[in-house]
Amino acid sequence: MSATLPLLLGVPTTGAAALAVVPLSDRAAKALGVVATGATFLVAVVAATRFDYGAAARLQDTVDARWLPAIDVRFHLGVDGISLPLVALTALLTLLCAVWTCGSVPEPGRVRQLLALVLLLEVGVLGTFVAADLVLFFLFFEVVLIPMYFLIAAWGGPGRGPAATKFILFTLLGSALMLVGFLVIYAAAGTFDMVALADRHGRGIGAGTQLLAFVLLLVGFGVKSPMWPLHTWLPDAHTEAPTVGSVLLAGVLLKMGTYGLVRVAIADVPDGARRAAPAMGVLAVIGIVYAALACLGVARSRHGDLKRLIAFSSVGHMGFVLLGIATLTPIGIQGALIGNIAHGVITGLLFFLVGGVKDRFHTSDIEELGGGLLAKVPVLGGLTLFAAIASLGLPGLAGFWGEMLAMLGAYSPAAALSRPFFVVLMAVAGLGTVLTAVYFLAMLRRVTFGVVVGRWRDAPLPDAVAADLAAWIPLTLLALAIGLWPRLVLGISDAAVTGLFR
Amino acid sequence: MTEWAWLLPALPAVAAALGLVGWRLVPGGPAVVAIVGSAGALVVAVALVVAVEGDPARVHESARAWTPIGGIGLNVGTRVDGLAAVVAVMVCVVALLVQVYSTAYMAGDPRYSTYAAEISLFTSAMLLVVVASDLFELLIGWEVMGLCSYLLVGHYWQTEGARAAAVKAFVTTRIGDTGFLFGIFVLGVGAGSFDVSAVTAGAGSMPHTTVVAGALLLLCGVVGKSAQFPLHVWLPDAMAGPTPVSALIHAATMVAAGIYVVARLYPVFLAAPVALTVLGIIACITMLGAALAAFAEDDLKRVLAWSTVSQLAYMAAGLAVGGWTASVWHLLTHAAFKALLFLAAGSVLRTVGTNLMSEMGGLWRRMPLTFGTALVGAGALAGIPPFAGAFSKDGILAAAREHGGGLGTSVYVVGLVTVFVTAAYVTRLVLRTFLGSYRGHARLHEAPLVMTGPLVLLAGFAVLLGAPVLPSSYGVRSWFGVPAGSEPLHVGIGGVLLTSAVALLAVGLLAWQHRRQPATDPIDALGRAALPLRRAFWVDEAYSAVLIRPVHALAAAVVEIDRRGLDATVVGTGRTASLAGGGLRLLQNGNVQAYLSALVIGVLIVVISVSVAVAA
Amino acid sequence: MTGADVVFALLGVVCLAAAVLVVTSPNVIHAALWLVVCFGALAGCYLVLTAEFVAWVQVLIYIGAIVVLMLFGAMLTRAPIGPQPAGGAGGLDSGNRPLAALAGLATTGVLGTLVISAFRGAYVDIHHTAVGDGRVIGAAVFRFFVLPFEIASVLLLAALVGAIVLTRREVSDAEQADRA
Amino acid sequence: MHLSLAVGLSALLFGTGVYGVLARRNAVAVLMAVELMLNAANLDLVAFDAWFKDNLHGGQVFALFVVVVAAAEVGVGLAIVLAVFRLRDTVAVDALTQLADRDPPARADTVASDSAP
């Protein structure tokens, strides 16, 4: 029993409640937001320092209390090597979002409510990552929906209403089916306890039941991830969401889906996973290529939106993550986990940068921006260049490891899977990496390079200010650090991942 | 000493980082940072050569655990032998000279600091490839080079050409790199480790298909990086970058990396003769085709670019026929004379303000030093003794002859023909640029010392790396640990004389033609036959038609599909639900009798179904 | 086929015919009168089935109270006396007739088939049955069914109050005046 | 006597009642039809009671309670019909469609467009 995890959830909850109830001034609200997210981050850091890296496969810092014995639900929390990096990432990104908000509040203001929702969101995401009971997991999984809905619907762009609705309906559809999947598992295994379920490796659950459960979970988590063709909510949501919304959506919300696949689907119904993995792999790969082509289309189209492009790129990146999971190998799953983190860092950075662009140019339309970012705002432009390069999976930066390990996993998939089939998937995914480079470069070519068009030439646009840099630099460094020293993530999760297959 | 090899990539990398963000803190500014970085690396490289020289075949490895990747672990570290040390020196020398040269060439450029930092990063990446002990570590350097070439080729990003060329360079090499990555998978999984040593040691014992697949996939990357057919298209376009960058790319980094990796992983290729045959065929096509394209090119830098493609094909061909030593030697000589030629070209371009040879001519009068050094480079390229190229090239041809068989013969014959064409375009280049009368309008003047200095130095190398290093006991053969199974280096007088004769024949032919019609471009003599050469055999057009345009069309289609198809399905489902709601709503028309009818009929249906079900 | 069968059948025919007229008569007053006939015949049926008390209750409450109430209701709502064109505006039948016919026939068919096949051959021995007169039924109610009896009082009170509160208009106006 | 006679008649009466409920438009006539349905049930109850020789007399007692229920229903029903008549001047059940799923009144037309996702 330790207080770390309750604190991890309690601090942002308290912060959210305080922000929601106490009528603070904007300044005070911003300060409180930073303090609350910062404190949460500190708690996460404490959790990371307390963590016994030698036993990363074991759930640590656990809290396990009776809650609803009538439906076998326990208040059971814990972190292990798989969840710890995600917890840290979430806490970090939320903190950066709060910092960023100090510098730039999206229309129509109301920073207090905004930050309250961000904190509530953080509770949901952190809770999802530390929950060790399926119902609790589901509860936290759902907690994020409403705040994100309002983040989009209240602070979003011109098409926010339908985008927010699509987001929430789509993800709820997924999570509702996911709940059915959980219940199928429960019906067969008789417990909601994720540790017990994972230990049991699906023993005693019939093959048909496992497949059913896995498919339901795949749809549920697939919507969140998002997996092609369940992704269509994502581009709209990202395009319309305010910067912090996009950052959190891409940076942490999507991770809940892939995390769930690893934590629940693969661990609890491995036999179902084995049978569905080829299909999952195919969808993942289609997603990779499809997203890349869509991005290319956006990057080249007359009125392409930068945020839409990055949103689509998320579909592709998460395709790699899903491919890694579909291989059912430790390597693939390691790839999925580091891919998760890398995508959170890099795409989070990209969305921050686009947010910076939007703050200055009041548009994210590629055609209207016209190019020459490097000339007009060199730091912003340069970081955009860096983030795009990182995002296209350049070795030495964080994005590489996820893609590489996913493909390496596909090269030698789990014994039960057809190797030639997965090698074909790997090859197609490789094609996707090329296309990814193509569209990012096409985007850079139109946006960061080139000459500044007339309407911006004399506009006094500031380059990065302190709040910007505070949000950008940590992510930049992290992308570099993870890229060069992937042990930062892989080292933590290794034991836990290999434990999944023991 | 070799445990300090990590400094080799690290020093330029630090220089790059400092140059990007912190150069203001350094006295002397970005130039000093960059030059000190390269110079430091050179010192390390030379020290390494000294350290390994006694037994160049011995591998000095120092590695530590990098990261677990799910069951297996990766290591990171350095792996130094004779080959690595010598190539490192080559890289550092060229890089240092390029940095020095650039201080003048890029003077006044507002983004000089970025430029210098990128070159440092480039150098660092190449050096990482050179010393990497792990295949993924190597891949990092390999791809960061791609990034740097992208950035440097696109340095003049105000111009459309530079932007396009940069993207083309990156994407084309990335296509190859994907194969390269898969090759790493195949070999690494086959060997059970991704260490270079493990892979080279294990190549022989791997299943044949595995090693062939691995080698062929690696070749994809090599073909892309070393600009071999069919992935050569990026290199001529890459001339859009600043000229010193071209020198760096063509001489010491990037393109050299491809050849270097084949040489480095030679045991793998030896275990997969099929791959070597494929490499040979590709090399043959490339060497002749590129030479022919060079002959028709009017742009001075593009001529040199095509020549690079062609010369790299020589090296590839040499490796294919087992001429390992000759190829690596040619790599060195080529680095010297190609850097020389590019820097000379840079010095020319800086004065005349154009790339087109049709607007040059007669420059020798005003730029004697440039002309002289360029002549040395040209001689080396054309394969005329006593310049270095003649001997290294002959080594390759000799190896081909030695190797025999279909492959050896093909390489030998095509190589000889290419010698002729090479000499022809080199002559044309010299004639059109330096001789005759000036056809442009610029005020001509010789370049400053920081630029000519490197020229002279490189010219020295272009001479010294030839015959002088051949016979001595400190000669080229003793620099590397020659892998078993490769052909020994055979450079005989007969071979050199033959190639020189072929080359001089071409020179003579061109000179005679020039004497007859000094004003015309020799290519015009070919008439309509020159068209395929001018268009570089329409490879770009073919790519555009077969690959690029379809992909773009597909991309546009996907956007539409997403909007009209998938998303419309989703929205449509929502709308259908709403419509269904609307339809069901019509039942709620307020007429209670209708309600009751529905009630009664509903009950009846249920009653009938359950009673029938029970009866059944 | 006994005499009871014959009597019951005859009463049944009368009852059914009257019932059909109740639901088809174009005049609501006539319909109410046919309802009387129907219920009367039904009371006869009850007598045949030895349910003496129920039969009298049928006569007293149904014919005496309920039908009269309906007649009043029909008249208070100014039901036109005399035949009305079927289906037309103000007619007694709605446009729902075809569906109604279908539903009615289907109901009869289904239920009739079910009950007749279920109770084929079942014979009611009316001669050896305790006649359900007032004493017997009263005893049954107070011995076994006190609870419904007590609730029924709530029901009736509620119905009474409800009917009053819905129909008294003037009082409500007065109440409003009070409030004002 | 045969039970089939009674239960058959009951089914016929019930069907007739159902027809009446669905076909009559005058609310009072509908009420009459409902009475037919209830009486059909009563006939069954009484017949079964006799058949079973139920010593609790459950069927007959139930029939009595049905009569009570019917009386209460008719009382309240007629009151409602009168109330309707007073406000609407009609007792035609199919004319009472003020409450139905309708489009909103003019000013709230934005709702309809909102509802399409």
Added chain:
Amino acid sequence: MSVIQSIDYAAIGPPVVLGLTAVVVLLLDLFLPPSRRGAATWIALAGTLGALGFTGWLATDNARGTFCYPHAGCAYVTDDFTMFFQLLFLIVLVVVLLLSRSAIAEESLPTGEFHFLLLSSATGMLVLAAGRDLITLLVALEVVSLPAFVLVGLRRGDARASEAALKFFLFSVVSTGLTVYGMALTYGVTGTLQVDGIRSALDGVHVAGGPKSSLAAAAVVLVVVGFAFKVSAVPFHFWTPDTYQGAPVPVAAFLSTASKAAGFAGLLVLLFDAFGPYADVWGPVVAVLAAVTMTVGNLVALRQWHLVRLLAWSTVAQAGYMLVPLGVAATSAGRDIPELKSAGEALLIYLAIYVAMNLGAFACAIAVMRREPRGAITDLRGLVRRSPLLAIVFALFLTALAGLPPGVAGLFAKVVVLREAVHGHVTWLAVVAAVNAVIGLAYYLRVAALMFAGADDEEPVRAPTVAARRSPTVTAGVSISLAATLGLSVYPQPVFDFARHAVGVTNAAHP
């Protein structure tokens, strides 16, 4: 054998107290001056709380039975099942009384009669939950319904109110007709009117099969109609939106919670106890009805513009969710005894949570409609600025109905019923329910979002039509619902336990 059945007056205490209170309120109304008639609320509340206390006391006591038959079984039983429902009804009644107070004053409803009728209807519910024979169930059902017709039509000047009442009435009597006929047939098949007797008789009939078994199946369906009508299951739902819209909103709240719960009480007694042997017959029917009910309810709700009608359709949909656990009887695994028990438990849990959140939603609707009597959803736009707390609380209830956090109670409810469906191997039904949850969210969210939306440029800002003061009783009603919903969100275990005990006593234990 005594002449008159013995009566345990303590057992029937709660309905007696409530019924007497009803009469007292009615009589006092006659004698009190109009200005003092508001006291009726307090008297009724006092009576209700008294009944509640009585029930509470009974709940801690052992189960009792009274009005027993000579051989076995009683007509009135005070087991945990009864207690669960009686407590539920009484708590709802407290809230509805609070909510009605302002409506009575503002819409000039006759005070005494209103309270009398409301309490009578509730008395019927108390008996219904305890009744264990067909006559009692039928008469109690009528006692529930009859006052309700009048309550719906109580706005005497309003044509809509009487139309609503008439529709409700006609629908109800036809349903009653079908039910009575079904009861008659049940009697014919089993020879008894008593729940336990029917059960054992049907056991034999079901095993024997033949035409009699077919008839029994038909009878089961017919009997259920009257209760299915109460719970607004499709196709017995048509009256619901029209009636709710025409009725005073507190009455609609009462109908959608207490009355619906009463329907479920009857359904459970009948289906689990009396018709238990026929679970294989009604199981699939209920499963299909559940699916159709939630789907139809949700789909039509998508297209509503009137707040109360929207809530009406939402209650239809919610009825579908509540039927889901009963649908487990569609499979042989689901008819397993422990499974059926936990299905009943799930239904009770859902019902309790539903009642809390739905009552809350109606309470908020009442609070809103005191200012925006038109009831259009669009009138809610920007409510958060006019009354932020109300908007937040309303949104909480709506999200709870949708089954999403922060309305965690609703989420528990969904988890519980889906768990039953999956456990009983009717996974398809769980999937249908899951999909329906999404459709449901669409309209709940639309309302919630409107409350938080900014001002619409096209729509001019209007002054509230009624200069409404905040009504303390409405606030109290909202608060109770809120407390209940929050309590069920944080620590619903006691209610879950209660539900488990409540189904423990039904005869599902030995079908």
